[in-house]
Amino acid sequence: MEGVTMKEKKKVASSTTNLPNYEGKDTNSSRNIRAVRKLFLSGDKFTARRINELVGFNDARKAISELRHKEGMNIQDIRLSNGCKLYWLAEKGGHNE
Numbered sequence: 001m002e003g004v005t006m007k008e009k010k011k012v013a014s015s016t017t018n019l020p021n022y023e024g025k026d027t028n029s030s031r032n033i034r035a036v037r038k039l040f041l042s043g044d045k046f047t048a049r050r051i052n053e054l055v056g057f058n059d060a061r062k063a064i065s066e067l068r069h070k071e072g073m074n075i076q077d078i079r080l081s082n083g084c085k086l087y088w089l090a091e092k093g094g095h096n097e
Contacts (some may be wrong), residue, residue, distance in 0.1 A: 028057075029059075032055055032057050032059065032063055033063045033066055033067065035054075035055045036051055036055060036060065036063040036064065036067065037067055037071070037073070039051060039054060039055070040067070040073065040075060040087075040088070040089040041089065043088075043089070044088070045086050045087065045088040046086070046087055046088070047080075047084045047085065047086055047087070048060040048061050048064070048084070048085065048087070049084065051063070051064075051087075064087060073089060074089065074090045074091075075087055075088070075089055075090070076088055076089075076090040
């Protein structure tokens with residue numbers, strides 16, 4: 001990087017340090033994960049089927065796993081009587097049922 005100072009390099013690096021690494025993922029996958037994150041931040045509760053309908057893809061459980069493990073979101077779930085799981089974002093420090 002010719003003409004870029006060390007200070008500018010550090011600034012660029014520090015602004016991207018806290019972002020999850022979706023390297024190797026296609027744009028649609030990243031977009032879907034962002035859409036699922038936005039749904040959970042709304043405070044509502046969703047089944048995987050409902051998330052798939054709202055976001056328009058068929059990988060809600062994978063996106064939930066990514067958000068839990070790579071981003072550390074506290075997404076809780078409970079199995080309903082019909083066998084589906086209901087997912088929601090729990091408040092910090094406990095369950096938000």
